[in-house]
Amino acid sequence: MSVPQKTREYRLPKVDGFHNLTLQEAPIPKLKSTEVLVKVYAVSLQYRDLIVAKGQYPLGQKENPVPGSDMAGEIIAVGEEVKGWKVGDRVCANFAVDHIFGDVTEEIKMTGLGAPIDGVLTEYKVLPAHSLVHIPEHLNFEEASTLPCAALTAYNALLGGNPLKGGDIVLVQGTGGVSIFGLQIAVASGATVIATSSSDKKLEIAKKLGATHVINYKTTPDWDKEVLKITNGRGVDHVVEVGGPGTIMKSVNATRYGGQIHVIGFVAGQADVSQLPGMILGKAIHVRGILIGSRTQFEDMNRLLSAVKLKPVVDKVFDFEHVQEAYEYQWSQHHVGKVVVKVSKN
Template sequence: MASPKTTRYYELAKIGSYRNLEVKEKLVNPPKAHGVLVKVHAVSLQYRDLIVANGFYPAGTIPDKLVPCSDMAGEILALGEGVTNWKVGDRVCANFVLDHVYGDTNLAIQQTSMGGQAHGVLTQYRTFPAHSLVKFPEFFSYEEASTLPAAALTAYNSLHGPTRVRAGDYVLVLGTGGVSIFGLQLALASGAIVIVTSSSDEKLKIASRLGAQHIINYNKVPDWDQEVLRITNGVGVDHVLEVGGQGTLTRSINAVRMAGYIHIIGFVSKESSDINIVGRTIRKGIILRGIQIGSVSQFRDMVRLIIANPEKTRPVIDKTFSFDNVLDAFAYLESQKHVGKIVIKVAQQSLN
C-alpha cells in the first residue's frame, strides 16, 4: 500500500465546546527512527474527550488546537529505522499513554497522554512510537478494538492491579458506560460475582444479558449501598469500580467490605456529599486507588485474558458514526443514552 501524502484530522479550535471541532488537512511525514505510521480505521469516544473539549479537564495543560481522542485501532503502513518487532499490515492499538510501557507512571510519562496532555488520534493517519503499540485479538474488528485502550484497560487495571480479582469475589460496577461494561465483562471472565447499578431498567436488562448476577436501579432503590450489603450478607463487596466520584463515593464506602478496594475512575455523578469520607475510609481500612488507565504491559496481559474468554469479553458498541459526523458522536456521548461504547469509523473501508 502506498503511503498517503495528506491526512484529514479534527482539531479543537477553542476550548469550551466540542462544537468548536474543525476538520483540517496536513502533510503526512514518514515515520522517524523507532516510529510507526498507522492508518487509523476506528476511534472510540470516552467521557474524558467530552470534558477536555468543554474545558473541564482537571489535569495538565492542553496543547493549542488539540487533536482530540485517545483510543484507536488501525493498521501499520510504514516502519521507521530500527523497528524490528512490527511489520506492515499488523493490526494494532496505541496505548492511551504512549510512554507508559510498564510499572508506575510519573509526570513525564503523563505528558504523553493522548487527547489531553498530548495530541490525539482523531485523524486518518498518525505516527506512533513503536513501543506504544499492542496487537489486538485477531477476531476483533477495528471498531471493536478501538474500545480497548482506555475503557477496557482502565477496568482491567482496576481488577488486576495490586490485588487481583478472584473467582467468587463480589464486584460492584456503577453504571453502564464504557468502563463499567468492560468491568462487568472482565470481572465475569475472572469468575467474579457482579452487581451493576443504573437509573435505567433498559440498561440493566442489557447488563443482565451480559451476565450480571445482580442489578439495582438506584432511582427505585436510593439506598443502593444497603441493597449491596443485603446481597453480600452484610459483608460488602471486594471491589468497587467507582465512576461517579464525590456524589457516589460515600455509598461505595458503605458497600465495600473491610480492607476492600474502591477504584476511583471518574466523576460523572452530578450529586455532592459532605459526609466524612476520610473517617469512614480509616474505620473500614479501605484502599482508595486512583486509576490512570494502564501500561503497555498490562494492555498485552488484558489481550491474553480477552483471547481466553472471547464470548464474555466482546466489546459492546452502542452506536457507530462516520468520520464526517464526529459532532453527532460527541452529542450522543453527552446525552449519556449509550450502553458501552461509541465508535467513529475513520477509514472509508475496513478490512473487517
C-alpha cells in the same frame, strides 16, 4: 500502498463545546527511525473527550489539540530501526504512549493522547513503536478501538494492584464503557457482579452480560443499603467507582472491611465528602486511583480477552464526517458500552 503525505484530522481551536470540532487537512510528519505510520480505522470516545472539548479536563491539555485517545488501525510504514512490527499489522496504541510498564509518573502522564499531546481523530497517525499492541484476532477494528482506555482501565482496576479472585463480589456503577468492561472482565474471572443504573432497560443488558444482581439507583436511591442486603451485610470486595464525589460515600458503605475501591471517574458531580477519610479508616478500605494502565498490562489483558473470546459492547458507530453527532450522543448518556467513530472505510 504508497505512503500518504496528508491526513484529514479534527482539531479543537476553541474549547467551549463540541461545535468547535473542526475537520481540516494537515501534512503527515516525517517518520522518525523508531516510529510507525498507522492508518486509523476506528476511534472510540470517552467521557474525557467530552470534557476536553469543553475545556474542563483537570489533568491539563494543549492548545488546539487533535482529540481522541483510543484507536485501532493498520501499520502502513515503519521507521528504519523498528523491530517486531511490519506493514499490515493490526494495532492499538496505549493511551499514554510512553507508559510501557510500572507506575505512572508525571512525565508519562503528559504523553496521554488527545489532551497533553495530539490524539487519534485523524486518518493517519505517527506513533512510537513502543506504544503498540497487537489487536486480538477475534476483534474487528471498531471493537478493538474500545480497548486502550475503557477496557484497560477496568482491567487495571480489577486485575492490577490487588487482583480479584474467583468468588469475589464486584460492584460496577452505571453502564458506560469502563463499567461494562468491568462487568465482563469480572464475570470472565469468576466473580459475582452487582450492576447499578438509572435505566431498567440498561440493567437488562447488564444481566445478559452476566450481572447476577442489578439495582436501579433512581428507584432505589439508597443503593448502598441494597448492596449490603444482597451481600448479607458483608459488602462487596471491589467497587469500580466512576461517579466520584457524588457516589463514593455510598461506595464506602457498600464495601466490606478491607475491600477495594478503584477510583476512576467523577461523572456524578460534586458532593460533601468531609467524612470520607474517617469512613475509609474505619473500615480499613483500600482506595486506589486508576490512570488507565501500561502497555504490558494491555498485552496481558489482550491474552485474557483472546482466551475467553470477550467481545466489547459497541453501542453505535458514527462516520468520520459526523464526529460532532458522536460527541452529542456520548454526552446524552443513552449508550450502553462504547460509542465509536469509523474513520477509514477501506
